Amino acid sequence: MDIQVSELYFTFRGGSEVLRGISFEIRAGSRIALLGQNGAGKTTLVKHLNGLLKPTRGDVRIGDWNTREHSIAQFARRVGFVFQNPDDQLFKTSVAAEVAFGPTNLKLDAAEISRRVGRALEVCALQEVRDAHPYDLASWQRRWVAIASVVAMQTPIVILDEPTTGQDAFGLARLAELLDEWKRAGVTVIAVTHDIDFAAEQFPELMVMAQGQVLARGDAEILNEPALTERAALDAPQLMQLARALGWQRAPVTVDAFCAELAAKK
Amino acid sequence: MSILRVEQLSFQYLQANRNALRAVTCEFEPGTVTAIVGANGAGKSTLCFALAGFIPHFFRGKLQGKVYVNGADTQQTPLAQLVTQVGMVFQNPFNQISGAKLTVSEEVAFGLENLGIARAEMETRVARTLQLFDLQHVAQQSPFALSGGQQQRLALASIFIMEPPVMILDEPTAQLDPHGTRQVMKTIQTLAAHGRTIVLVEHKLEWVARLAARVLVLDKGALVADGEPRAILSRANAWGLIETRYARAARAAMERGLIEKKELLPQTLEQAKDWFQIEG
Numbered sequence: 001m002d003i004q005v006s007e008l009y010f011t012f013r014g015g016s017e018v019l020r021g022i023s024f025e026i027r028a029g030s031r032i033a034l035l036g037q038n039g040a041g042k043t044t045l046v047k048h049l050n051g052l053l054k055p056t057r058g059d060v061r062i063g064d065w066n067t068r069e070h071s072i073a074q075f076a077r078r079v080g081f082v083f084q085n086p087d088d089q090l091f092k093t094s095v096a097a098e099v100a101f102g103p104t105n106l107k108l109d110a111a112e113i114s115r116r117v118g119r120a121l122e123v124c125a126l127q128e129v130r131d132a133h134p135y136d137l138a139s140w141q142r143r144w145v146a147i148a149s150v151v152a153m154q155t156p157i158v159i160l161d162e163p164t165t166g167q168d169a170f171g172l173a174r175l176a177e178l179l180d181e182w183k184r185a186g187v188t189v190i191a192v193t194h195d196i197d198f199a200a201e202q203f204p205e206l207m208v209m210a211q212g213q214v215l216a217r218g219d220a221e222i223l224n225e226p227a228l229t230e231r232a233a234l235d236a237p238q239l240m241q242l243a244r245a246l247g248w249q250r251a252p253v254t255v256d257a258f259c260a261e262l263a264a265k266k
Numbered sequence: 267m268s269i270l271r272v273e274q275l276s277f278q279y280l281q282a283n284r285n286a287l288r289a290v291t292c293e294f295e296p297g298t299v300t301a302i303v304g305a306n307g308a309g310k311s312t313l314c315f316a317l318a319g320f321i322p323h324f325f326r327g328k329l330q331g332k333v334y335v336n337g338a339d340t341q342q343t344p345l346a347q348l349v350t351q352v353g354m355v356f357q358n359p360f361n362q363i364s365g366a367k368l369t370v371s372e373e374v375a376f377g378l379e380n381l382g383i384a385r386a387e388m389e390t391r392v393a394r395t396l397q398l399f400d401l402q403h404v405a406q407q408s409p410f411a412l413s414g415g416q417q418q419r420l421a422l423a424s425i426f427i428m429e430p431p432v433m434i435l436d437e438p439t440a441q442l443d444p445h446g447t448r449q450v451m452k453t454i455q456t457l458a459a460h461g462r463t464i465v466l467v468e469h470k471l472e473w474v475a476r477l478a479a480r481v482l483v484l485d486k487g488a489l490v491a492d493g494e495p496r497a498i499l500s501r502a503n504a505w506g507l508i509e510t511r512y513a514r515a516a517r518a519a520m521e522r523g524l525i526e527k528k529e530l531l532p533q534t535l536e537q538a539k540d541w542f543q544i545e546g
Binding site: 036037038039136138139140141162165166167168169170171172194196197233234235237238239241242245246255256258259262263266 | 281305306307311357413414415437440441442443444445446469472503506507508509510511512514515518519522524525535538539542543
């Protein structure tokens with residue numbers, strides 16, 4: 001299911017213009033990290049992709065649906081959304097009930113719901129707390145409950161807003177596994193993140209925003225352009241910074257690529 | 267003399283089935299920056315709450331051992347008195363903003379009002395604090411109209427103005443972009459230069475290496491390492507910490523026989539530049 005954004009403008013009621021003429025297409029199965037400063041408009045943009053916000057001008061199409069013409073409930077079948085603050089989406093009294101909420105709304109049969117919930121809890125390492133109240137969990141665990149709720153929906157498109165916040169090495173590894181799984185399943189994943197190293201390692205495509213506009217789109221190589229990173233107030237990935245500091249011509253962003261370059265230099 | 271002393275501290279939250287902290291003993295010297303690191307659930311925030319007196323005064327549970335702030339036993343000292351000694355900044359600045367005040371300037375003054383400080387003195391301190399945290403340009407805006415970085419600096423400022431000798435910062439940059447993170451880290455350096463004792467919980471290890479003189483590692487509630495940052499962080503992956511890419515690349519280069527094995531791994535760009543240049 002492709003995503004089509006055309007000439008998108010958005011102004012909060014009585015406020016300033018947050019999105020200023022954004023157009024792009026995201027093909028089904030793409031995996032894109034959306035980068036930019038706080039206030040660049042990243043979250044506002046992705047909230048248009050599940051119909052949570054409607055354009056002031058322009059159009060957003062998810063497959064054959066224009067977001068103006070369908071409800072948020074309808075979009076829940078197409079786009080899974082993990083909020084930056086998990087507390088914005090958790091409201092049930094147990095972790096399992098929270099994860100079951102979406103599939104239940106899809107009117108799936110009981111066996112299928114139970115299968116999906118079990119699977120989502122497993123992938124997100126939540127089995128041990130399945131009966132706990134989400135609010136008795138730590139914030140990093142609540143984030144996993146929010147992710148599990150989206151996993152259980154099996155939507156063709158998944159949006160993750162700052163998925164790495166508060167995660168430790170185990171959480172990041174689990175997130176990387178989940179991204180792999182979505183890749184194999186052909187799911188489109190769009191992640192908003194400040195974690196530039198994670199973005200460069202996990203996503204083949206990056207999109208950089210500043211002041212309500214898209215400045216650039218491409219692979220991690222685009223971050224090797226100081227004019228761009230300065231304008232978007234981003235840091236280059238650590239290994240790219242290191243390669244530059246060492247005076248290398250090429251600037252690898254993964255540990256493997258860095259070692260390959262090091263081996264070639266020896 | 268240590269300004270903070272923790273003796274054999276164990277704590278179990280009400281309704282929890284295991285201890286969040288297990289017999290933790292440590293001391294903090296005045297005017298130092300110490301980082302606390304550990305995987306999720308290791309007890310970092312719980313230790314912060316205990317250092318700031320929120321345990322036992324706010325969070326209930328089974329407490330053993332002692333925490334002394336400037337010699338005062340936190341269990342015997344009311345929270346109202348402890349807050350003049352220890353200020354705590356939370357992960358999410360939204361949780362810290364009172365919501366009762368219309369402007370940034372009033373929000374910064376909020377804590378002082380409750381102390382009954384003279385108006386003129388208050389105005390001087392507010393102006394100075396706004397300046398220090400680079401908030402003077404937004405002084406008349408609503409706290410909720412600020413960017414994430416500005417809000418986090420406002421949270422820091424509203425604690426700083428109380429002039430507590432100790433500041434406990436629990437992942438103060440978790441919600442921030444690189445620019446906001448840099449601003450907050452710079453502010454922490456300023457605070458340390460003003461002689462404040464800083465205890466910082468932080469996942470971003472490059473910043474830990476750059477800011478802290480000492481690192482404590484918590485693992486399943488126990489204090490498992492305490493020492494100089496680079497030596498400690500070189501073993502980061504043993505405790506579920508997110509290694510810097512510099513350290514990860516160094517480890518991979520050693521494993522692949524590209525570089526001879528060494529004990530200390532680079533944690534900052536500067537260290538990495540030296541590490542790979544000398545060897546490469």
